[in-house]
Amino acid sequence: ETGVxxxxxxxxxxxxxxxxxxxxxxxxxxxxxxxxxxxxxGPQFIFQYYREEENGRGNFPPRFSGLQFPxxxxxxxxxxxxxxxxxxYLCASSLEGSFLDTQYFGPGTRLxxx
Amino acid sequence: GQQLNQSPQSMFIQExxxxxxxxxxxSIFNTWLWYKQDPGEGPVLLIALYKAxxxxxxxxxxxQFGITRKDSxxxxxxxxxxxxxxxxxxxxxTDKLIxxxxxxxxVFP
Numbered sequence: 001e002t003g004v005x006x007x008x009x010x011x012x013x014x015x016x017x018x019x020x021x022x023x024x025x026x027x028x029x030x031x032x033x034x035x036x037x038x039x040x041x042g043p044q045f046i047f048q049y050y051r052e053e054e055n056g057r058g059n060f061p062p063r064f065s066g067l068q069f070p071x072x073x074x075x076x077x078x079x080x081x082x083x084x085x086x087x088x089y090l091c092a093s094s095l096e097g098s099f100l101d102t103q104y105f106g107p108g109t110r111l112x113x114x
Numbered sequence: 115g116q117q118l119n120q121s122p123q124s125m126f127i128q129e130x131x132x133x134x135x136x137x138x139x140x141s142i143f144n145t146w147l148w149y150k151q152d153p154g155e156g157p158v159l160l161i162a163l164y165k166a167x168x169x170x171x172x173x174x175x176x177x178q179f180g181i182t183r184k185d186s187x188x189x190x191x192x193x194x195x196x197x198x199x200x201x202x203x204x205x206x207x208t209d210k211l212i213x214x215x216x217x218x219x220x221v222f223p
Contacts, residue, residue, distance in 0.1 A: 056209030
């Protein structure tokens with residue numbers, strides 16, 4: 001158990017809707033990264049937040065946005081959902097704003113877009 | 115999106131056997147990481163490599179950072195049933211972490 005929690009566990013949405021996924025970081029961690037993992041694939045980096053500021057972004061369109069709160073919990077928002085957005089969404093927390101520090105992953109939120 | 119190439123895609127081995135898997139990239143990385151993912155869970159970091167040519171062990175696991183900085187290898191010795199899972203490599207550059215396609219390992223008693 002990593003101490004990183006995500007909610008909800010599963011979610012079903014329809015195309016065009018908006019969704020918000022939540023992540024609670026491990027105690028003391030000020031950095032959170034979000035990943036999209038399609039079935040049978042490795043995780044794809046979406047973006048990272050460090051001390052409430054975006055600290056790096058992968059090749060995802062602007063309809064993927066995020067927030068990090070003063071308590072370092074985080075949200076991933078996806079607008080105008082598409083069928084290809086169906087995936088496991090993972091968040092990972094770490095101590096400082098880089099990937100060199102160990103990232104602790106949550107169990108993920110399984111999003112299905114119909 | 116970009117993913118690193120891992121091989122083999124899957125492996126079916128007998129308990130006690132040694133396992134080797136590798137990861138290749140067309141890009142150079144400054145850091146290589148190896149993760150294991152069990153069903154219903156997020157990836158867990160196994161080994162981190164920070165220097166070209168570096169060989170690092172973690173129990174029965176040994177990983178190497180390729181000299182060209184474009185590849186990495188993971189070996190598992192004397193496999194046991196709890197080694198079952200999906201193993202991912204990941205390369206780090208600047209502000210991104212890029213994962214491989216994964217190697218699924220099955221261990222039979």
